[in-house]
Amino acid sequence: MKTVYLDYNATTPSDPEVVEAMLPYLSSTFGNASSVHSSGREAKVALEQARESIASFINCEPSELFFTSGGTESDNIAVLGTAAHLRGRRDHLVVGAAEHHAVIEPAEHLAHTQGFALNLLPVDSDGLALPDELAELVTDRTTLVSVMHANNETGTVQDITALASVARERGVLFHTDAVQSIGKIEVDVRKLGVDMLSLTGHKIYGPKGTGALFVRTGIKFAPLFYGGAHERKRRPGTENVAGAVGLATALQVAARRRNDDFSTMSELTEFFIDTATALIPDCRINGSRESRIPQTVNISFDGIEGEAVVLNLDLQGVAASSGSACTSGAIEPSHVLVAMGVPPVSAQGAVRFSIGRATTRADLDYVLEILPPIVQRLREMSPLWDKRK
Amino acid sequence: MTGAKRVLVAMSGGVDSSVAALLLKNRGYEVVGVHMKLWDHLEVGGDIYRDGRCCSLDSITDCRFVCDAIGAPFYVLNLSEQFACDVIEDFVSEYRAGRTPNPCVRCNSEIKWKALLHKADELGCDVIATGHYAQVTNPPERRWQIRKGVDSTRDQSYVLWGLTQSALARTLMPLGTMKKTEVRTVAEQHGLRTAGKSESREICFVADDDYRRFLREYEARRGRTFESGEIVRADGRVLGQHSGTAFYTIGQRRGLGIAHPTPLYVLRIDAGDNRIVVGDDSALHSTEMTVEPVNWVARAPGSTDEEFKADVKIRYLHDPARARVKILNDRSVSVSFQQPQRAITPGQSAVFYEDDVVLGGGLIRSSRAV
Numbered sequence: 001m002k003t004v005y006l007d008y009n010a011t012t013p014s015d016p017e018v019v020e021a022m023l024p025y026l027s028s029t030f031g032n033a034s035s036v037h038s039s040g041r042e043a044k045v046a047l048e049q050a051r052e053s054i055a056s057f058i059n060c061e062p063s064e065l066f067f068t069s070g071g072t073e074s075d076n077i078a079v080l081g082t083a084a085h086l087r088g089r090r091d092h093l094v095v096g097a098a099e100h101h102a103v104i105e106p107a108e109h110l111a112h113t114q115g116f117a118l119n120l121l122p123v124d125s126d127g128l129a130l131p132d133e134l135a136e137l138v139t140d141r142t143t144l145v146s147v148m149h150a151n152n153e154t155g156t157v158q159d160i161t162a163l164a165s166v167a168r169e170r171g172v173l174f175h176t177d178a179v180q181s182i183g184k185i186e187v188d189v190r191k192l193g194v195d196m197l198s199l200t201g202h203k204i205y206g207p208k209g210t211g212a213l214f215v216r217t218g219i220k221f222a223p224l225f226y227g228g229a230h231e232r233k234r235r236p237g238t239e240n241v242a243g244a245v246g247l248a249t250a251l252q253v254a255a256r257r258r259n260d261d262f263s264t265m266s267e268l269t270e271f272f273i274d275t276a277t278a279l280i281p282d283c284r285i286n287g288s289r290e291s292r293i294p295q296t297v298n299i300s301f302d303g304i305e306g307e308a309v310v311l312n313l314d315l316q317g318v319a320a321s322s323g324s325a326c327t328s329g330a331i332e333p334s335h336v337l338v339a340m341g342v343p344p345v346s347a348q349g350a351v352r353f354s355i356g357r358a359t360t361r362a363d364l365d366y367v368l369e370i371l372p373p374i375v376q377r378l379r380e381m382s383p384l385w386d387k388r389k
Numbered sequence: 390m391t392g393a394k395r396v397l398v399a400m401s402g403g404v405d406s407s408v409a410a411l412l413l414k415n416r417g418y419e420v421v422g423v424h425m426k427l428w429d430h431l432e433v434g435g436d437i438y439r440d441g442r443c444c445s446l447d448s449i450t451d452c453r454f455v456c457d458a459i460g461a462p463f464y465v466l467n468l469s470e471q472f473a474c475d476v477i478e479d480f481v482s483e484y485r486a487g488r489t490p491n492p493c494v495r496c497n498s499e500i501k502w503k504a505l506l507h508k509a510d511e512l513g514c515d516v517i518a519t520g521h522y523a524q525v526t527n528p529p530e531r532r533w534q535i536r537k538g539v540d541s542t543r544d545q546s547y548v549l550w551g552l553t554q555s556a557l558a559r560t561l562m563p564l565g566t567m568k569k570t571e572v573r574t575v576a577e578q579h580g581l582r583t584a585g586k587s588e589s590r591e592i593c594f595v596a597d598d599d600y601r602r603f604l605r606e607y608e609a610r611r612g613r614t615f616e617s618g619e620i621v622r623a624d625g626r627v628l629g630q631h632s633g634t635a636f637y638t639i640g641q642r643r644g645l646g647i648a649h650p651t652p653l654y655v656l657r658i659d660a661g662d663n664r665i666v667v668g669d670d671s672a673l674h675s676t677e678m679t680v681e682p683v684n685w686v687a688r689a690p691g692s693t694d695e696e697f698k699a700d701v702k703i704r705y706l707h708d709p710a711r712a713r714v715k716i717l718n719d720r721s722v723s724v725s726f727q728q729p730q731r732a733i734t735p736g737q738s739a740v741f742y743e744d745d746v747v748l749g750g751g752l753i754r755s756s757r758a759v
Contacts, residue, residue, distance in 0.1 A: 308511040311464055315421065315512065381510050 003317040004363040008203075008356030009152055009180060009296055010321055014246065015205040021249040022207065025242035033239040034230060043241045050241075050248035057251045058197065059188040060214050066231045067244050070211035071179040073224075074198030075102035075146075077213055077235070078175040081221030082144045082196075083110050090143040092117040096129055096158075097339035100177055103146050104335075120339070121147060126288035127156035127340050134166045142172045149192075150181035153336045153352055154287025155296025157181065164193040173219065179203055179211075183254030184262070184293045189214050201243070205357070206250030210243035261357060266294035268355055272364050273297055279372045284346055286337055297353045300337075300346035303385030304378040309351050312374045318367055321352050345384060395419040396561060397514040399505060400455070400463075402448025405520030405564055407455045407583040408572045412563045413518055420461040421512055424452045425505065427472040427496075433594045433603065451583050458581065468504050475499040477594060477607070484604060484635040487660030488736025491548065491705070492592055498551030498684075506556060516559045521545045524565030525557055533557035534687040537745035540568040547705055550740045550750025551684050601636045618663035620647060623656065623672065631665045634658050640673055640732030654732075674729035675756045678703075680739045681721035683751035688741070691716045699741035699748055701726070703733055709742050722751065 014022075025046060031039030033047045048062065055062040068074045079093070093107045097120040110116040119137045121129050129147055138145065145167045150157045160176050167174040175196035178187050183204035189197055196219070201210035215221065221234070228236035254261075273285055276299060286298040301309060306322030313320050322334075333347035342350070353367070379385040396418045398410040414420045449465060456463035476496050483490035501519065509517045522538030523546040533554050538544040552560070564572055576584035591598040608614065615633025622628055629647040631637065641655040645667065654673055657666040688697070695716045700709035701724055712726040724739060733756035740750035 305511075308508075311512055314462060377513070378511055381507070 001317045002366055003319075004359075004366055005319045006353040006355055006359065006363070006367065007319045007321050008359075009155075009352065009354035011202045011208065012205045012356055013358075014202075014207055015250060015253050017253055018206055018246045018249045022242040022246040025245055029241075033241055034228070043239075047239050047241050047244050050244040053248040054199075054212060054251055057187075057248075057255060058182070058199070058214060059190050061217065064189075064214055064217055066213045066215060066235050067239060067247075068211040068213055068235060069209055069240075070202070071100070071177065071198050071200035072102040074200070074211050074213040075100065075175075075177055076106050077221060077224055078196045078198060079103060079106040079144060079146060080110070080224060082173055082175075082219075083114075083116065084222035085220050086143050087114075090141050091115065092119070092139060092141045093143055094119045094121055094134065094137045094145045096121045096123065096147040098123050098127055098151055098154075098156075098336040099146065099148055100152055100179070103148070103175075103177055107146070116143070117141070121145075123156075123339050125341050126291070127151055127154050127286075127336070128288060128291065129158055129163060131159070131162045131166045134163055135170075138167060138170050138172050140171075142167075142170070144173045144175055146175040146177070148177040148180070149187065149197075150178070150184070150293045150296075151287065151336060152180045153296075153334055153350075154298045154340075155180070155292040155294075155354075156287040157185065157291045157293060159291075160192045160194060164195075168193060168195075180296075181293060183251060183258065184295060185258075189216070195219050201247035201250050204250050204254050207243050207246040210240060210247040212247065257357070262294055265355055265359075268359060268361065268364060269294050269297050271361070272353065272355075272368070273299075275364075275368050276371065279368065280375050283375075284342075286340065286342060286346075286350060295354050295356065297355075298337075299351055299353070300342065301349040301351065301375045301379075302346050304349050304375065304382050306349050306351045308378050309349070309371075309374055312378070313351075313367070313370070316370050316374075318370065321354075322350060348384075393417055393419045394516065395421060395512075395514045397421050397423055397505070397509040397512060397517045398461075399501060399517065399519045400424050400452045401520070402451040402583065402586075403520070403588055404576050404581070404583045404586050405522075405572060405588070407451075407520075407581050408575050409518055409520040409561075409563050410455065410461060411459050411575065411579055411581065413561065414459045414461060416563075420456075420459065421514060422452060422456040422461050422463040423505075423508065424449050424463070424465050425472075425500065426465055426467045426469055427500070428469055428477070428594045430596070432473075433477075433596065433607070451586070454582050458579075466505070466508055468500055468508075471504045472496070472500055472594075480592075481604060481607060481635075483736050484600075485660060486736075487634055487658035489638045489734045490736045491738055492594075493548045494551055494738050497548055498553075502552050502556040502560070506559065509559070516561055518561040518563060520564050521549065521562045522564055522567075522569070523549055523562050525560050525562050527558070532687055532689060535747040536565070537742070537747075538565050543569050546742075546745075546747050547702055547738065547740050547750075550686060550738060550747055552686065553684070554686075557686075604635055616663055618665070620645060620665045620667055623666055623668050628653070628667065634660045634663060634665060637665050639734040670731075673732050675733050676726045676729050678724050678733050678739065678756040679717070679721060679754045680724060680751035681754045683720060683722055683749055685749040686747045687743075688748035690719060693718055697748075699743055702740045702742065703730060703753065704737050709740075714741055721754070 029042050031043040033043040051062045055065050095103050095107050111118040123129050147163050164174040173195045176194045177198045179200045182199045195216045197214040202208040223234050225236050230236045282302040284300045310322045337347040400406040400422045476492050480490050480492045522543040524536040526534045535546050535549050537546045595603045617632050619627050620629040620631050637655050653667040656668045656672050701712040702709040710726050712724050715723045735753050737753050739753050741748040
């Protein structure tokens with residue numbers, strides 16, 4: 001059976017160059033980066049080189065970058081760590097209505113257990129948050145504003161520079177989850193004007209279990225973990241040297257390829273969107289057509305369940321997802337699409353196709369060949385669809 | 390695609406459905422394994438760490454390993470909304486109405502052979518399969534049949550009476566001709582990790598097998614309570630107090646909280662009057678009952694006043710008893726047993742057999758004392 005992987009927003013394969021760069025740190029140069037001896041020193045140098053490389057990629061100081069286990073941990077530190085540090089002085093959080101659960105759930109946790117006030121920053125029908133609306137929500141009690149750079153489900157890219165300046169003018173910290181944007185579009189923490197930024201390796205052809213959190217100099221946060229002096233006591237635990245090297249290498253590869261990848265993938269997704277919407281009646285593209293990462297296509301097929309489409313695609317060798325990989329299996333329609341005001345009959349029928357470096361026009365041709373009959377067959381047996389006629 | 394028939398196998402994570410999937414794969418079917426997520430521990434309560442429970446993460450992991458081993462795709466289907474509304478709500482309201490429901494019967498007709506069958510349609514599966522110990526057969530020129538499983542100690546035909554003809558036409562039960570010991574042997578021979586798993590025969594969403602605890606907690610979360618009332622003798626004399634009619638079943642002796650020189654049993658549950666009627670064991674026996682609604686399986690629906698003889702089973706662990714079944718209308722029948730039966734319980738299923746063939750079945754509505 002032909003197989004086509006169109007779920008690169010869920011995760012990517014590690015680039016061969018990444019694997020190559022990591023291998024020595026899994027075997028010969030295996031030392032603990034905190035050890036004093038030569039083996040430890042070699043590991044420590046590799047770790048700090050990786051830090052410098054990533055720092056220069058996002059235009060920050062190496063001292064502003066903390067390695068973590070990935071996007072979820074970085075997001076949790078940003079929300080919980082700043083809240084703990086500012087406790088008693090600030091007790092209000094503003095997070096985007098379309099954030100990843102790694103931001104929303106720690107914020108809800110603080111609201112439920114520690115009496116934090118929580119506001120969701122609304123998004124418009126394209127998934128874009130408006131600076132004016134943020135200005136109305138921020139107060140002198142606000143601990144943190146967190147709005148993601150590129151949305152994992154729709155690919156919509158926020159105007160982080162404008163949103164962050166609203167927070168900065170009011171003396172409020174601003175965090176952005178850049179997990180889906182880094183390596184795909186420019187991520188420069190100074191241009192974005194953010195105080196904190198989360199990133200991970202496995203969405204950009206790096207290894208799983210790797211990530212980092214940028215924290216601007218001078219900003220304090222309480223650690224989530226205790227048990228050592230690693231990462232300047234902000235994130236104890238033996239350093240994942242191979243992972244850090246892999247993450248740095250993945251970003252180096254991405255820096256070289258970004259412009260080419262961007263235009264190739266833009267062409268592919270434009271083709272996919274145009275053809276799919278021409279072949280399949282009553283479907284809609286969710287998210288901004290203009291402000292987006294080109295890897296992501298989120299389509300709603302009215303009257304059917306996205307999950308049924310995804311399972312049928314899987315039975316024919318195509319990997320896609322309904323909602324994000326983390327929420328698949330849930331009955332509820334995606335909170336991202338609901339926040340955008342997508343009507344339930346369309347939100348239930350949403351499918352995310354996300355393309356990657358290995359995706360070819362032939363891959364998309366195959367998907368576009370099998371997708372319309374699947375949608376048609378499911379609509380024929382859907383009670384929701386009959387009612388519309 | 391190969392042109393092989395595609396079958397959706399409902400997998401609990403136990404040895405039976407694992408072997409069902411394996412056997413069908415070996416017979417050339419394109420197997421798609423699914424696990425139905427029917428409820429959430431947070432919602433139903435009870436001890437979530439007991440072994441062998443369906444719908445736990447461990448069970449899902451077992452399904453995954455088995456499907457991976459036999460080369461079948463595997464999906465978790467969330468049917469918890471339908472299950473809550475069609476099975477759990479019914480379970481609670483039946484108890485509140487003074488009846489003793491069998492939720493597995495209801496789950497089979499409403500979830501497995503309705504919602505799951507719809508999922509099978511969605512996934513392009515021609516048929517669905519389960520690990521039930523019962524046989525589905527289709528004699529030429531006749532209606533589809535359910536027959537008892539060959540392993541009489543495991544026979545599950547009793548809980549399947551609600552299946553329609555069109556559902557049966559799309560159903561495979563590959564374990565119906567096997568003994569449990571053979572099933573385990575097959576699992577061991579193929580190295581299935583579920584080979585040694587113990588099985589649970591309790592209600593899946595009542596993890597601790599304490600339905601009274603379940604009713605109390607489930608209703609408390611909805612702000613609903615149970616009303617206490619009187620326990621009386623048939624002559625109306627008050628003997629004690631009950632804590633809610635839902636917590637009693639016909640034939641129950643323990644937990645009545647009444648000191649009495651002779652053993653007392655629950656004879657009747659009057660939910661309407663909020664009374665429990667108790668009495669001697671002899672008063673528990675009856676030859677007559679009405680059954681409604683009825684679903685006809687091997688026997689075609691008959692006309693009013695038509696009669697036939699059958700062996701009738703009135704609970705899961707009951708030896709079918711000879712009886713005369715008389716059709717009252719297209720929904721109900723009356724049943725007259727040759728010998729009085731003990732504790733005929735409204736809400737339980739009555740299943741009519743001829744030898745090992747399920748003719749039909751229904752829900753017991755009422756019985757009349759001898």
